[in-house]
Amino acid sequence: MSTKTKILELKNINKRFGTVQALKDVNFELTKGEIHGLLGENGAGKSTLMNILYGLYNKDQGQIILREKVIEINSPLDSIKNGIAMIHQSATLVSEFTAVENLVLGMQRSKLNLNFKEEKKEILKLQEEFGLKFPLDIKVKNLSAGLKKKIEIVRAIYRNSSILILDEPTTALIEEEFKQLLSSLKKMVSDGLTIIFITHKIKEVLQACDRATVLTDGIIQGTLNTKNANKEDLVNLMFKDQKIDINASAIPLIELPKTNKTKEPVLSIEELTTKSNKKDKINLVDLNMEIYGGEIFGIAGISGNGQKELAEVIIKPDNIVKGKIKLKDKVLNGLSTVEIFDLRVFYIPEDRKRESILGQGDIKDNILLGHQRESRFQKSNILRWDKVKEAAKETIDHYQVKTPDENKEIEKLSGGNIQRVVIGRALLNDLDLLVTHSPTAGLDISSVKFIFEKIIELRSKKTAILYLNEDLDELIEISDRIGVIYEGRLVEIYTREQFNKHKIGSKMIGG
Template sequence: MPDNAPAQLAPGTPPLVLLKGIAKYFPGVVANQDVDLDVMPGEIHALLGENGAGKSTLMNILTGIYQPDAGEIIVDGYAKHFASPVDAIAAGIGMVHQHFKLVKAFTVAENIHLGWSQTPKRISAAALEARTADLAASLNLAVRPGARVSDLSTGEQQRVEILRVLARNARVLILDEPTAVLTPAEARELFRALKQFVARGNAVIFISHKLDEVLEISDRVTVLRGGRKVTTEKTADCSETMLARLMVGREIVLSDLRARSSGAAKISAEPVMSLRGVSARDDLGHTALDRVNLDIYAGEILGIAGVAGNGQKELSQVLTGMRPATSGKIIVDGHDFSAADAAAFAGFGVGHIPEDRLHSGLAPALSVTDNAVIREYGKAPVSAGFLYRPREAAALARSIAEAASVTVPDFGMPVRNLSGGNQQRLVARREMRIASKVLIAAYPSRGLDVGAINTMMRYLVELRDAGVAVLVISEELEELLNLSDRIAVLFHGAIMGVVDTAASDIEEIGLMMGGQRKAPTPQPAGL
């Protein structure tokens, strides 16, 4: 039995999955090198590492998306070669990705049975839903078989993804950042389901950057750094500080980011951006923002709290000109921007770190250089009149990447080849360059490791201290409490209230997240 295996297993119990000496290389990049990983029956095995440490590549190899350049995959004691994800699923290995792959126009039952060999060729919708209900009951996962996926909450969609994998007899379930889009209550439900799943002799590989959750849910932890395995430890022997140090190779010191340096800009007397009675619709034409009134002041960080799907995406898009308001006024630095487009907002000094960094913040097929300088194509030094200057563009891209602590092996490669964390940091630094008045940051730390989160938060503090107004949308309440001067709470597209963080009550914020309104909004601290 491997070292540090769960103590309740009988001596000699073989791993469900054993990876030996796995290596994977991309042009100019060592993604994995000599990685060993064993996953035992009945355990939840956490996989940790910084962004770009090789976690996703390793799991893509295990699920047949990539082929290893060296090493072996052994399942139940037998060597396996997975030419595709179909082979991995047939061997009992399934993965639920961070970004769900459901067909939103289909029902839950249709999604469960889509592409499954055991789906009858002719079957009524009622029978399909009955089969789904039976599956869900047998696996202790509550779903609504007849509901359309587009009408489900994020937590419900995740249960459908998990049910779809488990229905195909998966014995090893890989979860990539499974709680990134869940409420605390939904996360607890997920943890209960995972414990029931492994109690039947199955296993879970749990990829997360939330160290408190790793300590709560896992039995063992494997840490990757720079594509190599650092260690595997029993979770009971670990602490958050220890795991953070193993991930990044240095001590991570977390401080109260609300504290201001002596040279920091003061909070402005008048708001630099205001919404007055602003309403907006979502992509399906439903009301997403409902008569929102909001003020953002220069030199402050305003946090936006709320459960996912309560208008956060639409708010960030309205504040950056990407989505038109159906009513109300948007005022930026005294100017009416209600009818302005995204270019006008950016030209006036409004930066935007979007929720979907890859498809809204980047052009995936374009080079790293093109994406780094895309906001400054029409300016010197990248352009001289109508003349594009490639050498100056490359130099600017290198300086942005250096400031963002992003290592780029080839600035000519498509930006989609960068890890998610490196994409996020690159977008953040690029947007900070144009955010002379306001930065709108939607989930800026989503998918980042503990070290990168700390760096990202300090980026935002730098802007705040320079006198820029910063609005941060996050589902991580502790993050907002540690960072923001004020917190506004969104529920069903409406502002339930705004609290001064220094005097805030977590229970009060929680009640507002559930729809309870707060009386009059305070001015920011210091006015």
């Protein structure tokens, strides 16, 4: 950063949603050729601010100054015209198109020739230059989240953007992919691009960014030069006016206390091989594992290597071609989900919005889901809503769900509060086995800590916990053992003493 030209300035941005002041007098500066971290917890206003810059929201007040000129941005079209590109958490690509078709979309040189020879050459050159490899001629729907992210980044470059906003780009990526991406981003920056990097992970800011701005509750807390800053400085900024004990929430969040495991395994999987007729599903192959009561068994792996299939086959074992799943002495093969839940098993799926909740249902509806056939909630198929209401109220109390009452539509709650309801539902009954997939994804530190505590409490009650997660740091923190899954096979199991991030990481990518 030899030349420090200001490329973008946001001045006194204000935004209000109903009664909530989402952004308050936000000032933000961007220097040409930097990677600028925008750090804050969930709901701090990071995405709101960037959505205003990108034209998805309209600001109530304030100015956007680009290259010393005040500009008006009313829609993404305006921002694109001004060379601002935004890459959202989930990919915005046409899934039926190939990478090339996606890149060229709206910019094709000829309306008749759909070979895209020229374009391909250009794209290959960009790939070469920045080290972002992805297949050009495969439909995007068949590609992994990591590859999609790369395609979107190259698309931004291809369209001559000068400012690139990355919204939590690492959500779907593993460590190795992130490192790769980082080196590509650094190359782009030295080539003149400026990047805003939205994240809630302090570590990523220190690794990736030149400067970082901290945002909490819609207010800018300050901007730091990350070269001479450390974690403490950022944590101090993030929790400036909160009473949270910084040391307690600094990594690691929790201590894993010593407990005794049960003598016999609760869940045992023997030689499990599955076959799915759905194309996008991975088949599990000769999978062996045992989980004991009072043990947290972590499953590490790159997203899409069979984690979801493993979780689902335990609660719905209907596509097994070989092998057995046993809960204590009972074989689960062929049972229905309801029957398995009756055996004191419950499941927390990965995708909160899509798989876990009834968005427009209220908290009562959501508490009942998966329990609706239990005798405590129904008598000869007539629901006992009074009991459901009771359970919902208890959950709200016990899990400190922030909501006016149990009749609130669940999708109106924040992610952390939704997850508290989901966990409350899972722990409504005493469990022998909990299968949970990334329960902390996208949550802020205090919610993550809360969830960890609940899971450890469960562990002390001798429940077996299968903990699937793509975030290796988190697994290392909370697991008693970690199994690495790769292309549907469990390739290695490590005990806590053997945990080594590098070793596990290389196993995850097939090393």
